[in-house]
Amino acid sequence: MAEYDIVIRNGQVADGTGKRLFAADVALKGDRIAAVEPPGTLKGASEIDATGKVVAPGFIDVHTHDDTALIDNPAMAMKASQGVTTVVCGNCGVSAAPYLNTEVGHWMSLIIKKKENASKDFAGFAAKVEAAKPAINGAFLIGHGTLRMNAMGDDLNRVATASEIKVMHDLLDQSLEQGAIGMSSGLFYAVSNAASTDEVAEVAAPLGKWGGVYTAHMRDEGDDILKAMDETFEIGRRAGAEIIVSHHKCSGRSNFGRMVETLPKFTDAMKQQQIAFDVYPYIAGSTILRSDMLERADKVLITWSDKVAGMSGRDLKDIAREMGCSMKEAADRLQPAGAIYFMMDEKDVQAAMAHPGAMIGSDGIPFDAHPHPRLWGTFPRVLGHYSRDLKLFSLEDAVRRMTSYSAQRFHLTRRGEIKPGFYADICVFDPATVIDTATFEKPISPARGIDTVLCNGQVAWRDGKPGGGRGGRVLKRQDIQAEAKAG
Numbered sequence: 001m002a003e004y005d006i007v008i009r010n011g012q013v014a015d016g017t018g019k020r021l022f023a024a025d026v027a028l029k030g031d032r033i034a035a036v037e038p039p040g041t042l043k044g045a046s047e048i049d050a051t052g053k054v055v056a057p058g059f060i061d062v063h064t065h066d067d068t069a070l071i072d073n074p075a076m077a078m079k080a081s082q083g084v085t086t087v088v089c090g091n092c093g094v095s096a097a098p099y100l101n102t103e104v105g106h107w108m109s110l111i112i113k114k115k116e117n118a119s120k121d122f123a124g125f126a127a128k129v130e131a132a133k134p135a136i137n138g139a140f141l142i143g144h145g146t147l148r149m150n151a152m153g154d155d156l157n158r159v160a161t162a163s164e165i166k167v168m169h170d171l172l173d174q175s176l177e178q179g180a181i182g183m184s185s186g187l188f189y190a191v192s193n194a195a196s197t198d199e200v201a202e203v204a205a206p207l208g209k210w211g212g213v214y215t216a217h218m219r220d221e222g223d224d225i226l227k228a229m230d231e232t233f234e235i236g237r238r239a240g241a242e243i244i245v246s247h248h249k250c251s252g253r254s255n256f257g258r259m260v261e262t263l264p265k266f267t268d269a270m271k272q273q274q275i276a277f278d279v280y281p282y283i284a285g286s287t288i289l290r291s292d293m294l295e296r297a298d299k300v301l302i303t304w305s306d307k308v309a310g311m312s313g314r315d316l317k318d319i320a321r322e323m324g325c326s327m328k329e330a331a332d333r334l335q336p337a338g339a340i341y342f343m344m345d346e347k348d349v350q351a352a353m354a355h356p357g358a359m360i361g362s363d364g365i366p367f368d369a370h371p372h373p374r375l376w377g378t379f380p381r382v383l384g385h386y387s388r389d390l391k392l393f394s395l396e397d398a399v400r401r402m403t404s405y406s407a408q409r410f411h412l413t414r415r416g417e418i419k420p421g422f423y424a425d426i427c428v429f430d431p432a433t434v435i436d437t438a439t440f441e442k443p444i445s446p447a448r449g450i451d452t453v454l455c456n457g458q459v460a461w462r463d464g465k466p467g468g469g470r471g472g473r474v475l476k477r478q479d480i481q482a483e484a485k486a487g
């Protein structure tokens with residue numbers, strides 16, 4: 001009788017901590033890693049040959065909008081195919097719960113395709129995700145923008161009143177009690193832009209009590225980025241919460257090179273309070289189509305338009321020429337719509353990714369007709385392009401920024417390392433061939449070199465397709481904190 005369920009044999013282990021690769025067999029029992037021992041010493045009921053491959057912890061995508069994608073597309077191929085075994089959802093101020101309205105408006109439609117997937121409380125939403133049995137894990141933030149819509153309806157172009165702040169505060173408090181792991185804000189966006197620093201800090205107050213994190217799509221990632229960083233740091237400090245700045249970038253040509261200002265500012269602030277940030281490995285961003293973003297982008301591609309058919313994947317400049325109007329006018333005619341903006345400097349992206357505070361998050365938008373390639377390509381691109389080909393950092397460090405560091409910053413207990421007792425979230429990949437294949441022209445394309453992906457011991461991806469395992473869980477605050485306490 002074999003002692004273990006699965007043994008991953010003859011691989012080189014990148015254990016997630018940044019420690020140098022070492023040869024070992026990794027044995028799994030149930031949903032856990034049971035042993036990591038010299039090659040040839042362990043026996044499993046089934047075995048996975050990892051000769052020539054790296055055995056790493058499953059990647060943690062810390063920046064996603066996959067809240068309801070976990071329900072609608074439970075195989076989660078766009079993430080499992082990259083080796084991702086956990087997605088942190090609800091970023092940028094928008095979450096699928098708690099949502100008290102019955103209609104899903106433009107802003108919420110970014111993350112919700114079927115209105116029955118929204119939920120009035122977090123517990124109800126978590127139950128929907130669990131019932132869908134996704135292939136990978138989800139952890140969830142509560143969006144300050146979503147809270148605003150609950151408390152203020154459509155009247156969002158002002159600071160919330162004291163009683164509205166209380167409604168938002170109490171909804172966040174209840175959501176954290178029920179298992180959300182923190183709050184996100186998106187002060188850049190119209191639904192939240194009128195919010196004051198005080199408003200956000202007061203709404204976020206329950207984070208301290210529950211040990212929740214605060215993630216921020218900052219008010220400004222361009223000219224006023226330093227001020228926006230100060231605001232973010234103040235909110236985290238006042239709420240007693242650890243901070244993760246979302247998709248750190250210096251946006252717009254006039255701000256190229258300004259990582260020499262922002263990164264030292266992060267380094268200094270990190271000495272005072274717990275701060276980290278996530279980065280995606282591309283010089284283009286993607287969100288809704290906004291005419292005030294057209295000027296600072298070198299190029300704009302349309303990802304979807306509800307108004308005009310056949311626009312997905314096209315350059316807005318060409319669309320404007322055909323329409324015989326300005327780009328701004330063309331954008332107005334396509335609304336509501338989404339877009340990709342080429343607005344970053346490659347050197348800045350690399351500097352951010354290599355900073356000690358950086359971890360990797362895709363910011364992929366799962367329901368776009370012609371998505372940004374980061375949705376399918378982020379993690380293999382970091383491993384293949386940035387680590388192997390450009391040698392921006394070692395393979396071990398690349399893995400660390402996608403696993404243990406991410407798990408620590410989001411307090412995902414017993415995830416992100418190859419270590420006995422940890423959950424069997426694992427990615428086996430070929431270090432010589434791993435690479436993204438999703439491009440701006442053809443964005444829906446699984447990466448190369450991702451061999452086998454297991455989530456809680458079940459096969460989420462194998463041989464270029466979903467593995468049929470549906471072992472994903474909702475990682476709830478109370479559960480991960482109880483496990484951390486148990487040691």
Ligand SMILES: [Zn+2]
Binds near residue numbers: 091092217246
């Ligand atoms: Zn964002």
